[in-house]
Amino acid sequence: MGTEAAAAVEGKAKPRTLDQQRKRLGLYMTLPAQLLLLFIVAFPLVMQLYVSLTLWSPLDGEDWYYAYKSFTWFYNYIDLVTNERLWDAIGRTVLIMAVVVPVEFLIGFGLATLFVDSFPGKRIFYSILIMPMMIVPAVAGYMFFMIFQSNGPLNQLLGIDTVWLGSPNLAMIAVMVADIWQWTPLMFLILLAGILGVPEDQLKAATLLGASWGQKFVRIVLPRMKTVIVIALVIRAVESFKLFDLMFIMTKGGPGVATETISVWIFKLTFNDLDWSYVAAIGLSILIALSVFAIIGLTVMARASKRMNADVVD
């Protein structure tokens, strides 16, 4: 900003070259990131579209660029729409999301309210509570795999002999518990940052005016935290949709296909069935669906934040 203004005042010759210099440097500096992005977006997308319109599989013994020999237009996509296994997998993925995200949010929020003011031992408790999210997810999967064994420590603690990972519904619950264990700390961390960002003088003023704890919470804390809450929920929703590590290690989608999420199903199709053109079609469909959701979400959020800014100005 400043240099542009300066350029206007000082005349044209020298500042313009400096501007050009800066522009060129900017291009060079962004080049690596641009190339990486292009590398992982442009070519893969085109190839994915191409392969998804064929019946190609690595078993054909021919390279992917010969896939046109089995060109079938939209056969894979039409088949997808009527594939019950897909819709079941989507349903399970959404179910997991619908359970774990609110539970993580509520526990995380509850814990965060306990950490607002200081008390002895706060720092050490805080460090312990956020530790689960730093555990390598695959290792967390192995931990819970051991814990949920029928002769494992959980059954011993509860005094039961339930077969957790071998029965469809209980296996889902076990994976949800593992996910909640691992990611509640993230909610806790983000929401605590949000609560601490609420201006203290407003709370003090409210206290002076005789507002109760509940009133302060609903009238001051919650409205101030709207953005933080949305960010926390969106991040967890997106991540829980991708759920793979925990599920794959704990159940491999089993028993049968009872705990198959989208990611686990895609993995099996790729490595067990080697149905690569079909997987390409699924992948592309997911990318398109998620992009549509993202665009809708961003539009809604942009509108909401505009309204919120207006509120603050008022």
Next chain:
Amino acid sequence: MKSHLTLANGVRYAVILIAVIAALFPVAWMATMAFKPVAEWTTTVQDLTWLPKEPTFGNYEFIFFGTSDQLIVSLDRSATGPIFASLVTASLGTLIAVVAGTLGAYGVSRFGVGKNLPLGVLQLRLFPPLAVLIPVMIMWAFLGMIDTWWGLSLIYGIVTLPFAFWLMMTFFDEVPREIEEAALVEGCSPWRVFYRVTLPMVKAALATTILFVFILNWSDYVIALLLTRKDWVTIPVYMNALTSAMTGQMYGAKAALGLIAVIPPVILGIIIQKHLVRGLTFGALKQ
């Protein structure tokens, strides 16, 4: 008033204590399992104990040397290779992400070029890796990058680029521009300004970003599962192989290795605790 306060505090400590126990339960089970002899890996519920009855380093001996007096089976590969592979690929991936991310963030933040980058890299984070797995696998195979250190490092660098980019972007935005502009007026070239003026100012931020991105790369499972086969499998993928027809799941060996895998990110995470919120929300929130 006083008694009310202590009651509230009592409830607070009780709730926090429950949460702490829940947070530590699985980790503690794995940590003690790592030192249990084979006979205690799986027992009946009645014989289950938290602390090993006969603590041993046998599990570590087994994963590092491939054999142990307690086990008839032996490993065809020790855990040394996978630990090395995890270290190399996570580090190089971090290098790629942080260099490209830092340069790119500075370019966007100061020179206004590459307006597509902020949202473009964010999109990388939205999509499940498995949705693009077919083209990536074909590409990596075509370029001879399956099961190589450079292939895995490259994809790690791309996958964590969004975090590096956004973190550095928010850190650059916080640096006062007056100093840079003063240096420019003094006749410094824009590159020298970046290299000699701005970069030293964000040293601490850069270190935070490096540690954060390293944790993410170290924590990967699915990408290594897809793109490595044998020579460059990382720790989590190798853990999968710690199963034998004779003994089934090798709980103790897995726990021993799991403990090694868990320690670096937990320590690094505690070091950068203050910046975790910023990192995980792509700089949208600061602590």
